[in-house]
Amino acid sequence: MHQPPLPLTRDLLLIGGGHTHALVLRKWGMTPLPGVRLTLVNPGPTAPYSGMLPGHIAGHYSRDALDIDLVKLARFAGARLVNGAVDGIDLTTRTVNVPDRPAIGFDVLSVDIGITSAMPTVPGFSEHAVPAKPLGPFASAWDHYLNTDGPASIAVIGGGVAGAEIAMAMAFALRSRGRPYAIHLLDRSKILGGLGGATARKILASLDSLDIQLHENTRIAAVTNTSVTLDNGTQIPAGFVTGAAGARPYDWLQTSGLTLHDGYITVDTRLCSSDAAIFAAGDCAHFAADPRPKAGVFAVRQAPVLYHNLRATLIGTGRLRSYRPQRDYLKLISMGGKMAVAERFGLPLSGPLMWRWKDHIDQKFMRKFTIYPVMRQPALPWPRAAEMQEALGPKPMCGGCGAKVGRGTLNAVLRDLPPHQRSDITALPGDDAALLRMGQTRQVLSTDHLRSLTDDPDTMTRITANHALGDVWAMGAQPQAALVSLVLPRLSETLTRRLLSEIMQTAHQSMSAAGAEIVGGHSSVGDELTIGFTITGLCEADPITLAGGQPGDVLILTKPIGSGVIMAADMAGDAAGHDVIQCLDLMVQSQAQASRILSCAHAMTDVTGFGLAGHLLSICEASGTEAELRLASIPLMAGALDLSERGHRSSLYPQNRSAAPHLPDTARAALLFDPQTAGGLLAAVPQDSASEVLSALIAAGYPAVAIGCLTTGMPQINAPD
Structure with a gap:
């Protein structure tokens, strides 16, 4: 007997894509628990890895190398990814709140949102400074500042290990570019006071060699867009200010109803909070049994325990394990260039070998999220009916409009239907x-x-x-x-x-x-x-129908194309997460105002499953015109051309391509046949109105482009490559 799909009976919700959750998701993808619907909520498609931030600041790693792609990770784990920031938990209704969307329910919940180094009590900090955590916004702000011209003036508030690493990395990056700089490292007490004497001396020597100015036992009175003012009235010029002084929890945890310690979620040895169905890990958690510093090494060690305990709680009969943190841990501290100092039990080692060791550890961790194991798919049964393999095709069926019936097949069937008999209904083909x-x-x-x-x-x-x-x-x-x-x-x-x-x-x-x-x-x-x-x-x-197009009309498209190839690549785990999220954002963009602006159009359609070429061909056939496209002018979604060049195609592409086989056989031309989901409007606009209409669309926020025109001729499309 055929086994129907197993029902889902429990909701597991993960808030935040921190290191612990990332490892849990990877393990889940290899061994999921049947019956569980897994959801990850995170503000953005990526989660930066903190261990490589100093190397990125210094220029040793690209921005992409710093990020865990949560879209790919969620796809591997079989999790739904919600792109948003949680701002509240309701313990009574068992829901979490994400602004601008319905509340999300849970049966079991885990929180791994990290910390922030924002300083809201320092006047001007929120307006003019960039906290070092969360890492993503900081890295983006630094990239922008690094690529500006002129002398650099920087203030790093917080003289612990994190602040020193950031200051040294900034100095190395600026010195490598030959850009003059003045970097100030400020702390309310002693610089590197938490390190052993020998290790601190090595780092202090590196700070001195990079001409970083130290300010100890001082407090910040205010931050402006050009300076930092100390409590003694001294003004330090600073065009870029960051804060790495300690850490603090996110404010919304205060209203969560969970037991907190200094704002952090208190957890027991099982990583369980005061609510038996809610867990917390990483820097946002306070490990009450044996408090530990805020360091990524503990988050990584917590992952196997959290993974086991989440599954055990969801099963309902499992025994929970206890997490036992290591008494001491290896500290590997970057010193700007490809040099590092390692400390454990107060004993330091430094030099290029330590950098290579640190780089090896960091790269090994990140490979877990760039190379995923290939999970074996169930084999087709044998014996089986003929042509089953051909019907399945070489790849899984796409979603959205990529799962629709092809234009040729649909039109052939509709032509066999008798004409409408009612006089009060007009339904033209296409x-x-x-x-x-x-x-x-x-x-x-x-x-x-x-x-x-x-x-x-x-x-x-x-x-x-x-x-x-x-x-x-x-x-x-x-x-x-x-x-x-x-x-x-x-x-x-x-x-x-x-x-x-x-x-x-x-x-x-x-x-x-x-x-x-x-x-x-x-x-x-x-x-x-x-x-x-x-x-x-x-x-x-x-x-406005398909049939009103006239020779000379300008063809205006209100959205870029490429959603089919991006979502097909996403299914294969090969699309960049930020491209997927941008693609989804374009799909949810309303075309209501665009429709009103295009009210003067002679003919109009929305570009969906048959692709730009198929829908334009429908206008040509209904209007009795030919179309000339400027292939290079057609707007493409971010990442679409690269994915097309790598051979990604929607499952509906072959049928769409057959509508215009004479068009160029290139990666760019292939996107003309890419099925679009919630695509833009394609309008044939009178030539004398086109400029005004296009300006109005752009002013209304639409990425609209004139991509060609209608001409006299046979109903076909010309698109020289």
Whole structure:
């Protein structure tokens, strides 16, 4: 008997992509727990590795080398990734709050959000300084400052190991570029007071050799955009100010309802908080049994224990393990250039060999998140029916519009249907929506649904709503009413309620923003999440169809293309996380205002599953025109061209390509046939209005571009490479 997919019955939620959680996710990907829906919430697609920050500042590592790609990691772990920052936990409802989206429920929760070195009590720090933690914003700010011209003036507040490493790395980077600098290292007590005497002396000598000026036993009175003022009135010129003085927890933990110690989550030997279903690890946790310094080595050692205890809690019958921190740990401290000092038990060693040792440890850790083990896929059964392998294809089926039926197949089937008999309905082949006439009222009707391409239901609902609304906007109509159609995966009753709540809250918000109301819908249970909307819209003027294009019209596209290839590469674990997140952000961009601006268009469509070429060809066929495209002018999503050059294609690409086989066979031209999900509007605009329309679109925030024109000729597309 066929085994149906196992239902999901428990929600495991990880807040933060810190080192401990990153290792837990990797282990989870190799041995997942059946029945668990795993979610990671993090503000951004990457998590910087703190051990390599000084090397990046000094110029030894690229910015990308510093980051753990959480999109790839989540894909490997089978986790849904929510791109956002948690700002509260509700212990009563068992939910966490992420601004601008529905609350996310959990059964078991773990927190690994690190710390911040912001100094909100120092006047001017929040406005004019960049805390060293979180690392991502700091690294970006430093890259920008390093690449400016003129003498550099820098103040590093905090004279511990972290501050000294940062100051030395900055000095090395500036000296390597031949850029004059003045770097000041300030501390309220003794510089490097927490290190052994011999180790401190070696680092102090390095600070001196790099001309870093030390200010001990001093306090900061204020920070401006040009200086730091000390409590004795001394002003230190500083165009770049950072804070590395100790650490503090994030403010939102104060209202979490958990037991805290100095603002940090108190955990026992099992890494469990005062709530038996909530764990914490890394720098945001206070290990009550044996308090430890805030250092990454402890976070790494906590990962196996946290992984075991999360699984045991989710199973409900497992025994939890205890974490025992090491009594001392190896400190490897960068000294600007490719030199480092190592200290353990107060004994220092320094030199190039220590740098190579540190580099080896750091690179070994990061390889865990750049090279993932290939998990074996189940073999096809044998014996089996003929052509099963061919039907499956060489790669998994894409989500979104990449899972749709091809243009040629669809048109062939629709041509076999008898013509419409009702006089109050106009439905032209290929048009985005049908036109219904009720007296003087003109209403358009369209339906669309999408197989999920992201596991975040909020993002997927927004994408699907914009995708379905695109058919109404493309005809120049105003959205009116919507029906929701859902296929939910098999879940427990609790998880079904949570998922349905997230989807419906977001659907209501998306449709309301477009001016429509949800009036009903239908739901069922299937193998995977599918979201759809049937939408009506009202036309105040004649609807814009495919058939009105005229020779000389300028073709304007309101969004870049490339979502199909990016999401296909994401499925293969080969797309950069920041490119995936930017792609999703473009998909959720509403086209409502663009539709209003393009009301003068002679013909218009939204670019979706058939790709730019397929939808433009529909305009040409309906309008009786030819199209000339400027291939180099067509805007592309970040990363799309590189992925296309590496051979990534959506599963719908071959059928789309067959619509215009004469077009160039290049990586850039291949993106013309890339199926788009919630793509932009493609409009044929009168030539004398094109410049004004394009300016208005850009002013409204759309990355719109004129990509070609319609000409006299046979219905086809020309696009010289």
